[in-house]
Amino acid sequence: MPDDSPLKPSTIAVTAGRPPHEPDRPLNEPLTMASTYVAGGDLEYGRYGNPTWAAFEAALGELEGGSCLAFASGLAAVSTVLDLVGQDATVVAPRHAYNGSIMQLADLEARGRLRARLVDVTDTDAVVAACADAALVWLESPTNPALEVADLETITRAAHDAGAYVVVDNTFATPLLQRPLDLDADLVVHSATKFLSGHADVLLGAVVTRDPELLGVLKNRRDLIGAIPGSLEAWLALRGLRTLHLRVERAQANAQELVRRLGEHPAVGEVRYPGFGAIVAIVLAQGAMAADLLTRKTSLWVHATSLGGVESTFERRRRWKTEAATIPEGLVRMSVGIEDVEDLWDDLRRALDGCVG
Numbered sequence: 001m002p003d004d005s006p007l008k009p010s011t012i013a014v015t016a017g018r019p020p021h022e023p024d025r026p027l028n029e030p031l032t033m034a035s036t037y038v039a040g041g042d043l044e045y046g047r048y049g050n051p052t053w054a055a056f057e058a059a060l061g062e063l064e065g066g067s068c069l070a071f072a073s074g075l076a077a078v079s080t081v082l083d084l085v086g087q088d089a090t091v092v093a094p095r096h097a098y099n100g101s102i103m104q105l106a107d108l109e110a111r112g113r114l115r116a117r118l119v120d121v122t123d124t125d126a127v128v129a130a131c132a133d134a135a136l137v138w139l140e141s142p143t144n145p146a147l148e149v150a151d152l153e154t155i156t157r158a159a160h161d162a163g164a165y166v167v168v169d170n171t172f173a174t175p176l177l178q179r180p181l182d183l184d185a186d187l188v189v190h191s192a193t194k195f196l197s198g199h200a201d202v203l204l205g206a207v208v209t210r211d212p213e214l215l216g217v218l219k220n221r222r223d224l225i226g227a228i229p230g231s232l233e234a235w236l237a238l239r240g241l242r243t244l245h246l247r248v249e250r251a252q253a254n255a256q257e258l259v260r261r262l263g264e265h266p267a268v269g270e271v272r273y274p275g276f277g278a279i280v281a282i283v284l285a286q287g288a289m290a291a292d293l294l295t296r297k298t299s300l301w302v303h304a305t306s307l308g309g310v311e312s313t314f315e316r317r318r319r320w321k322t323e324a325a326t327i328p329e330g331l332v333r334m335s336v337g338i339e340d341v342e343d344l345w346d347d348l349r350r351a352l353d354g355c356v357g
């Protein structure tokens with residue numbers, strides 16, 4: 001991985017975005033609650049900037065290798081980036097992706113704002129062909145909830161040849177497992193609600209880029225649209241980020257072990273796992289009813305949407321009417337947490353035993 005920082009990612013997660021080491025300075029950036037500032041400086045007003053956001057942005061920016069802007073939520077970041085394209089522009093996007101991003105694209109298309117071209121990201125040739133007259137190529141890898149992996153380098157090259165910007169939603173991988181800007185992507189989007197914050201108590205989004213012009217445009221859009229983070233949210237997210245490497249390491253190890261065991265359970269027809277990260281999808285051999293039964297029969301695993309927290313959660317994705325029809329009815333997306341893997345497996349196995357034939 002090419003590196004613009006001499007420090008390793010774990011060290012950056014712990015040390016970036018802190019006040020200078022000076023006598024009596026706090027070690028952590030304090031929570032600044034302010035709607036306005038004394039005139040004459042850089043901040044001026046609470047919608048334009050906040051030292052607590054800036055600390056979070058410094059840390060995530062350094063982890064991704066670019067400059068970061070925080071937003072009110074992941075979807076606020078997604079929407080602001082989609083707003084970069086001109087009227088009637090073509091946006092290429094995965095047919096399986098975060099449901100809110102797909103719904104936002106569909107809404108913009110229905111209102112005549114842009115054209116969405118949905119592709120199977122595993123079919124690199126088809127994606128490259130789709131890039132031809134695109135203004136923006138939206139990528140998610142691994143995809144939600146199908147866990148498909150895109151060839152980011154090849155697609156990015158094709159998109160740039162076509163003059164399109166490339167955006168990667170890096171929520172599932174986190175900058176510890178994948179740094180899209182190193183692969184020449186123009187923008188990285190995060191739902192910091194998930195792994196970055198990590199404790200299921202915050203909604204927050206972010207965009208990271210190395211392009212100063214894009215950064216300026218996005219900052220201006222954030223100022224004008226007002227999709228700004230709360231300072232408490234930014235503070236909590238930064239606190240969560242300090243242990244990102246430990247949480248991802250443990251959750252990923254748990255996921256890898258569970259994937260091995262799940263593959264041998266007779267109730268499980270298929271296990272989808274890209275080999276890294278903490279999100280796993282299983283397809284129950286007996287379909288939707290077995291999947292619903294599973295989500296009701298566990299005591300540790302919590303039936304809940306969202307992902308990336310310390311606690312293990314899961315849900316049958318097709319319970320949402322807006323989920324893609326190409327996602328199997330019996331698919332359960334699992335967000336593996338940092339509990340003891342034996343306890344997680346015992347709880348799952350007992351519930352799965354009740355879902356066999």
Ligand SMILES: *Cc1c(COP(=O)(O)O)cnc(C)c1O
Nearest residue numbers: 073074075098169171191193204
């Ligand atoms: C949750 C999520 C989002 C949206 O983020 P919010 O913080 O819920 O607005 C976007 N992309 C992915 C991959 C997500 O998982």
